[in-house]
Amino acid sequence: MENAIFYGLASLVLLILLWGSVATVAQGTVAVITVFGKFQRVMSPGLNFKIPLVESVFRRISIQNRSAELEFQAITADQANVKFTAMLLYAVVNQSEEAIKNVAFKFLDEQNFMQALVRSVEGSVRGFVATKKQSEILALRREIVEDVKQQLDKTLEEWGYHLIDLQMNDIAFDEAIMRSMAQVVASNNLKAAAENEGQALLITKTKQAEAEGNAIRIAAEAERQAAQLRGQGIALFREEVAKGMTMAAKEMQAANMDTSAILFSMWTESIKHFAEHGKGNIIILDGSTEGMARTMQQQMAMNKIQG
Numbered sequence: 001m002e003n004a005i006f007y008g009l010a011s012l013v014l015l016i017l018l019w020g021s022v023a024t025v026a027q028g029t030v031a032v033i034t035v036f037g038k039f040q041r042v043m044s045p046g047l048n049f050k051i052p053l054v055e056s057v058f059r060r061i062s063i064q065n066r067s068a069e070l071e072f073q074a075i076t077a078d079q080a081n082v083k084f085t086a087m088l089l090y091a092v093v094n095q096s097e098e099a100i101k102n103v104a105f106k107f108l109d110e111q112n113f114m115q116a117l118v119r120s121v122e123g124s125v126r127g128f129v130a131t132k133k134q135s136e137i138l139a140l141r142r143e144i145v146e147d148v149k150q151q152l153d154k155t156l157e158e159w160g161y162h163l164i165d166l167q168m169n170d171i172a173f174d175e176a177i178m179r180s181m182a183q184v185v186a187s188n189n190l191k192a193a194a195e196n197e198g199q200a201l202l203i204t205k206t207k208q209a210e211a212e213g214n215a216i217r218i219a220a221e222a223e224r225q226a227a228q229l230r231g232q233g234i235a236l237f238r239e240e241v242a243k244g245m246t247m248a249a250k251e252m253q254a255a256n257m258d259t260s261a262i263l264f265s266m267w268t269e270s271i272k273h274f275a276e277h278g279k280g281n282i283i284i285l286d287g288s289t290e291g292m293a294r295t296m297q298q299q300m301a302m303n304k305i306q307g
Contacts, residue, residue, distance in 0.1 A: 023057060025044060025048060028062060029045065030044060030045070035051075063092045065164060068090075084125060085168075086167060089165040089167070091161065092162070099160045124151045
């Protein structure tokens, strides 16, 4: 009976020891092993063995990416209150023993680490925003993230972590500031629209003036050419008339006829032309025999002078 109890107790102790010598680590995590409270080694994912009653699992640490939502406020250089909503993405810097030791022992627990991380990010953002004006903040999302990473990367590495990304999901100002910013944008848009309209009107007027100037130049050139052609036509006409009269005078002299008949013919033709083509203008001619004789004498005198 006593032997059965002894073997039973021995089997139970053996089972406990065997159970205590086995540890499983989930994928995406590592286990920190200590011996009497002192760091001993790091267990990888899968089935692991440890010394029962001597080695113990101090902490299981996730090596996966983790995120946290942040909401905080900051004040710009011109005393504007800015509200930030951000998403923080971080992870263990690597799976080296030194990095895992820092993660396991730098902070009392995960809550203390998150508090330090969040306050560090908020402090870095506030420090950056305090050097900028409200009108600059909305355009500086990337610069804010780069400044925070530059300031915190070394500190987080000492803690065993790495800041993968900081996304500024929302940047908002107080309602009064948002209204004033909207008014500024609206006034700038109106100003730009007025400038564009003025430029368009100026271009239109300029093009119209150029077109009118070109039309005037073309019309003037056409008129000049027409006047030139009319002058050439009159000159040719007079030249042909002179030639005709010269030939007629020679023929009449050869026939022993009075050349004054040519003047009489021109006189009658002129009167006929006035009658046919007159358009209401009054031309007073002396149609008497004495008047005609006087006109003939004047024309003959002009011919002698020209000759």
